[in-house]
Amino acid sequence: MVKIAFSSALAHKALGKEATAAVKDPELASAPTGYERSTGRCLLTLLGIAFILSGLIVGGACLYRYFIPKRVYHGAMQFNDLSAGAEGENQPYYLPQVEEEVEISDNMAVISVPPPRFRPGDPAYILHDFNRKLTAYLDLTLRTCFVIPLNTSVVLPPQDLVDLFSQLMSGSYRSYLVHEDLVVTERIDDIKPLGFYIRRLCDGKETYRMQRRSNLPDGRIQKRAAEDCFTIQHFENMFVTETRICKA
Numbered sequence: 237m238v239k240i241a242f243s244s245a246l247a248h249k250a251l252g253k254e255a256t257a258a259v260k261d262p263e264l265a266s267a268p269t270g271y272e273r274s275t276g277r278c279l280l281t282l283l284g285i286a287f288i289l290s291g292l293i294v295g296g297a298c299l300y301r302y303f304i305p306k307r308v309y310h311g312a313m314q315f316n317d318l319s320a321g322a323e324g325e326n327q328p329y330y331l332p333q334v335e336e337e338v339e340i341s342d343n344m345a346v347i348s349v350p351p352p353r354f355r356p357g358d359p360a361y362i363l364h365d366f367n368r369k370l371t372a373y374l375d376l377t378l379r380t381c382f383v384i385p386l387n388t389s390v391v392l393p394p395q396d397l398v399d400l401f402s403q404l405m406s407g408s409y410r411s412y413l414v415h416e417d418l419v420v421t422e423r424i425d426d427i428k429p430l431g432f433y434i435r436r437l438c439d440g441k442e443t444y445r446m447q448r449r450s451n452l453p454d455g456r457i458q459k460r461a462a463e464d465c466f467t468i469q470h471f472e473n474m475f476v477t478e479t480r481i482c483k484a
């Protein structure tokens with residue numbers, strides 16, 4: 237509606253200009269009026285086409301932003317697990333390694349974690365929505381989604397993630413392991429408020445909200461042994477994070 241009104245207003249302006257020019261110029265003034273009219277119509281059509289084209293371009297750019305994330309990176313990180321046995325005496329032959337594939341765009345990153353070799357851990361998709369400040373873990377073994385506020389002190393912003401993965405392309409990086417302990421708090425029935433990306437990821441899966449265990453009241457900590465837990469190893473910074481998720 238706006239576009240149509242705008243284009244016809246412009247067309248009037250263009251016609252008006254031509255009309256005044258015609259009055260000033262005796263040669264044009266003597267030209268048949270049919271010619272002027274067809275020029276006006278031609279201009280109008282051109283303007284219309286220009287508006288439709290610009291609409292298509294803007295629309296296409298929006299669709300592109302939503303459906304085709306910018307680039308896919310692949311990276312691997314080796315790590316020392318300092319919590320597993322004393323250092324030195326229990327030195328393994330090889331260091332465990334986490335591999336990831338990640339799609340990064342301006343406002344989100346989706347990390348694909350394959351099942352780890354020689355270590356327990358679930359394959360998963362991890363989505364960081366930088367606009368909504370949310371992180372969703374889709375555990376591919378359980379086919380279940382877990383959502384928690386984005387921890388910006390752990391997850392690098394998109395441009396820094398691109399830099400990190402660009403560095404990792406030139407060989408694997410040696411790092412260390414950080415443990416993160418999360419607890420399921422409630423089931424989310426309506427995933428719409430979680431935004432477009434998480435909705436697309438978690439559509440049709442059971443979805444739960446989580447909290448850091450350290451943020452829970454003390455009473456919940458005791459029940460740890462009876463809990464149903466699983467882990468996901470991943471990195472979105474210079475260190476590897478082992479996320480342990482427990483269904484309380």
Ligand SMILES: *[C@@H]1O[C@H](CO)[C@@H](O)[C@H](O)[C@H]1NC(C)=O
Nearest residue numbers: 387388389390414415416448
């Ligand atoms: C973010 O993660 C770090 C390291 O795991 C932790 O110390 C910090 O409390 C977390 N921040 C929030 C807001 O959860």
